[in-house]
Amino acid sequence: MKEFKLLNKETLFEGYNFLAQREKFFKAVLEEKNYQINPFSKKAGFEGLISLIVEQQLSVASATAIFNRIKDLVKPFNPEQFIKIDSSKFKEAGLSKQKIDYCKGIANKIINKELNLNALKKKDDHEVIEELTKIRGIGEWTAQCYLMACLKRLDAWPSSDLGLLVAIQRLKGLDERPDYLTIEKMSESWSPFRSVAALILWSTYDKE
Numbered sequence: 001m002k003e004f005k006l007l008n009k010e011t012l013f014e015g016y017n018f019l020a021q022r023e024k025f026f027k028a029v030l031e032e033k034n035y036q037i038n039p040f041s042k043k044a045g046f047e048g049l050i051s052l053i054v055e056q057q058l059s060v061a062s063a064t065a066i067f068n069r070i071k072d073l074v075k076p077f078n079p080e081q082f083i084k085i086d087s088s089k090f091k092e093a094g095l096s097k098q099k100i101d102y103c104k105g106i107a108n109k110i111i112n113k114e115l116n117l118n119a120l121k122k123k124d125d126h127e128v129i130e131e132l133t134k135i136r137g138i139g140e141w142t143a144q145c146y147l148m149a150c151l152k153r154l155d156a157w158p159s160s161d162l163g164l165l166v167a168i169q170r171l172k173g174l175d176e177r178p179d180y181l182t183i184e185k186m187s188e189s190w191s192p193f194r195s196v197a198a199l200i201l202w203s204t205y206d207k208e
Contacts, residue, residue, distance in 0.1 A: 006152040007195055012037075015154065015196030022189055025171040029200050037203045040149045045117045046110060047077045048150035050103050052142050054095065062094075069093035079107035102137025109135065120146075125153055148195045157194040159184045167201035 005011060016035055020027035030037075042048035054070065055063040070093050074081050083104055090100045109115040115135065120128045125147055132143040141158045148156035158164065159180040168186070169177045178186070190197040 005154060007148070007154050008152070011154055011193075012196060015193035016200075018193050019190060019197055019200065026197070026200055029171070029204055033203060037199050040145075040199060040202070041152075042149040044121065044150040046079055046082075046107070049106060049117065049138075049142075049146060050077075050082070052145050052149070053099055053102050053106070053137060055145075056099070056142065066094040070095065079110040082107040083111070099137070105136050106138075121151060125155060128153075148198065153195060155192045155194045157184070157187050157198065159187065161198070163202050163205040164198060167205040171201070171204065 016030055020030055042051050051067050054067045070090065071077060073085050073089055073093060087100050128147055129143045132138045132146060133140060141160050144156045144158035147153040164183060165177050168183055187194050
């Protein structure tokens with residue numbers, strides 16, 4: 001099995017030190033927060049992926065509340081159980097019709113062996129992105145966040161994330177919010193620790 005250097009306590013601090021040397025604003029944020037940054041961690045596999053679908057374009061608080069209601073409905077939380085639940089129950093829990101369709105589509109792909117989330121653990125970042133973004137309802141943001149939160153990869157970078165765009169605008173003192181292509185380019189010098197950079201930036205932005 002291919003070995004990847006994953007996001008853990010040791011590599012987190014490697015990333016902090018690397019990024020503090022790269023950018024003054026990273027150093028300032030880390031010192032202000034005493035090097036204590038909230039993690040972004042989810043279960044690998046179906047549960048983590050569904051949680052990310054729920055989070056699309058929602059505040060953290062709203063998404064958490066909806067996902068907790070979904071977890072109460074789906075026990076055990078697996079694809080087979082998920083598709084047994086009537087869509088009206090998910091709607092009552094706060095999930096939109098479009099997201100219900102996405103989630104049931106993903107569940108069916110796993111059941112039909114068209115998608116093997118366990119196999120993604122052995123694949124390179126770009127292969128994971130390529131495979132996930134073929135699936136309806138999964139765009140670049142969701143795939144990058146799956147890499148980061150579920151697979152604990154060190155260099156994921158969800159460049160379209162509003163929180164990252166706003167945080168970079170504030171920290172760099174930019175007149176206008178940068179677009180995702182600009183921050184994609186900007187992030188190149190933060191590689192191979194862009195997941196850590198995202199955590200630092202998110203810590204400065206109130207996502208509620």
